[in-house]
Amino acid sequence: xxxxxxxxxxxxxxxxxxxxxxxxxxxxxxxxxxxxxxxxxxxxxxxxxxxxxxxxxxxxxxxxxxxxxxxxxxxxxxxxxxxxxxxxxxxxxxxxxxxxxxxxxxxxxxxxxxxxxxxxxxxxxxxxxxxxxxxx
Numbered sequence: 001x002x003x004x005x006x007x008x009x010x011x012x013x014x015x016x017x018x019x020x021x022x023x024x025x026x027x028x029x030x031x032x033x034x035x036x037x038x039x040x041x042x043x044x045x046x047x048x049x050x051x052x053x054x055x056x057x058x059x060x061x062x063x064x065x066x067x068x069x070x071x072x073x074x075x076x077x078x079x080x081x082x083x084x085x086x087x088x089x090x091x092x093x094x095x096x097x098x099x100x101x102x103x104x105x106x107x108x109x110x111x112x113x114x115x116x117x118x119x120x121x122x123x124x125x126x127x128x129x130x131x132x133x134x135x136x
Contacts, residue, residue: 001041001109002049002095002113004041004046004047004048004051005044005110005114006020007020010125010132012053013121015125021064021102023060024053024054025077027056033048033053034087034099034106039103041110043107061081061084066083066120068085071086071088071095072085072088075089086117090119090120091116091120092119095112
């Protein structure tokens with residue numbers, strides 16, 4: 001959900017040359033988005049048709065401008081990289097993984113992501129000059 005929400009927000013704000021790609025530390029590569037994530041994104045009117053879940057690789061972190069972890073615990077697992085931040089550092093709160101929980105947990109996560117995405121954009125990308133190639 002984070003990738004889709006971030007992409008929708010940068011498009012809405014007309015921020016160019018910034019993109020997002022999400023990956024889970026313990027995620028399994030799959031061809032389908034989680035059905036509860038899909039339901040939340042549909043409720044928000046967001047297109048996720050091109051989304052493909054994938055597992056995080058070191059190369060992804062090394063090639064990104066910024067890697068944002070949902071929790072401090074996740075960040076600690078990746079503390080060997082200088083470009084890794086946590087939602088707590090940026091937005092002031094962790095975003096717990098809703099996997100295995102019900103619909104309301106996914107809705108809560110989607111709402112929290114909207115707040116956190118706003119904080120990420122304000123902090124790192126709001127004044128990105130035209131022609132910038134920063135990536136999340």
